Amino acid sequence: NAGVTQTPKFRVLKTGQSMTLLCAQDMNHEYMYWYRQDPGMGLRLIHYSVGEGTTAKGEVPDGYNVSRLKKQNFLLGLESAAPSQTSVYFCASSHDRLAGAGSYNEQFFGPGTRLTVL
Amino acid sequence: RKEVEQDPGPFNVPEGATVAFNCTYSNSASQSFFWYRQDCRKEPKLLMSVYSSGNEDGRFTAQLNRASQYISLLIRDSKLSDSATYLCVVTIASGGYQKVTFGTGTKLQVIP
Numbered sequence: 001n002a003g004v005t006q007t008p009k010f011r012v013l014k015t016g017q018s019m020t021l022l023c024a025q026d027m028n029h030e031y032m033y034w035y036r037q038d039p040g041m042g043l044r045l046i047h048y049s050v051g052e053g054t055t056a057k058g059e060v061p062d063g064y065n066v067s068r069l070k071k072q073n074f075l076l077g078l079e080s081a082a083p084s085q086t087s088v089y090f091c092a093s094s095h096d097r098l099a100g101a102g103s104y105n106e107q108f109f110g111p112g113t114r115l116t117v118l
Numbered sequence: 119r120k121e122v123e124q125d126p127g128p129f130n131v132p133e134g135a136t137v138a139f140n141c142t143y144s145n146s147a148s149q150s151f152f153w154y155r156q157d158c159r160k161e162p163k164l165l166m167s168v169y170s171s172g173n174e175d176g177r178f179t180a181q182l183n184r185a186s187q188y189i190s191l192l193i194r195d196s197k198l199s200d201s202a203t204y205l206c207v208v209t210i211a212s213g214g215y216q217k218v219t220f221g222t223g224t225k226l227q228v229i230p
Binding site: 035040106111 | 122126159160161162163164205215218220221222223
C-alpha cells in the first residue's frame with residue numbers, strides 16, 4: 001500500500017517548456033487535489049477532482065490543466081512553463097466528501113514535486 | 119484579512135517546555151478545523167482534528183474558540199522530534215464541496 005505517489009520528484013524546466021506531473025493513489029479515494037506551496041503563501045489549491053472523469057478549478061488554476069481519466073490517477077499539466085510556476089507541488093487524495101456541517105475526510109498527501117522554471 | 123492566519127514563528131523552545139500556537143480564521147461560518155504537521159521538505163500529515171469541546175492526544179491538546187474565531191494547539195513536554203511546521207486547516211461548505219484553506223504554518227524548533 002504505497003498511499004499517494006508523485007512523479008517526478010524533481011524537475012528543472014526552461015520557460016516555455018511543457019510537462020506533466022503524475023499523481024497516483026491506491027486507497028480507492030474519490031477525491032484528488034493538486035496544490036502548490038510557496039514560501040509565505042501556504043498551500044494553495046490549483047485544481048481538484050471529485051471522481052473519475054471530473055475536474056474543477058481551485059484557487060490558482062491559471063497556467064495549469066488537469067485530467068482524471070482513471071480513478072487512481074490525477075495528472076497536472078503545464079503547457080508553457082513560466083518562472084512564476086517555480087514551486088513545490090503536492091497531490092492529495094481523500095474519501096468521498098459530504099457537503100454540510102462537520103463533514104471532512106483526511107487528505108493524504110504525496111511526497112511532492114520540486115519544480116524549477118528557469 | 120487572510121482567511122486563515124498563523125504566526126510564522128519560529129518558536130524556539132527547550133526540550134520539556136510547553137508551547138502553544140494560535141490560528142485565527144475570518145469566516146464565522148467555518149465548520150471544521152484541523153492541525154497538520156509538516157516536516158522540512160516533506161508532505162503535510164494530519165496531526166489532529168479540533169472539536170468544539172476540545173480534544174487531547176497524548177502531549178497534544180487542541181481547542182476551538184468560535185466566539186473569538188481561533189483554534190489553538192498546545193504541546194506539553196516538547197521533544198526534539200516535535201520540531202516541524204504546524205499548519206492550521208479550516209473548512210467551509212462551498213457549493214456542495216468543503217473548501218479547505220491551509221494556514222501558512224508556524225515553525226517550531228525544539229532545542230536540546
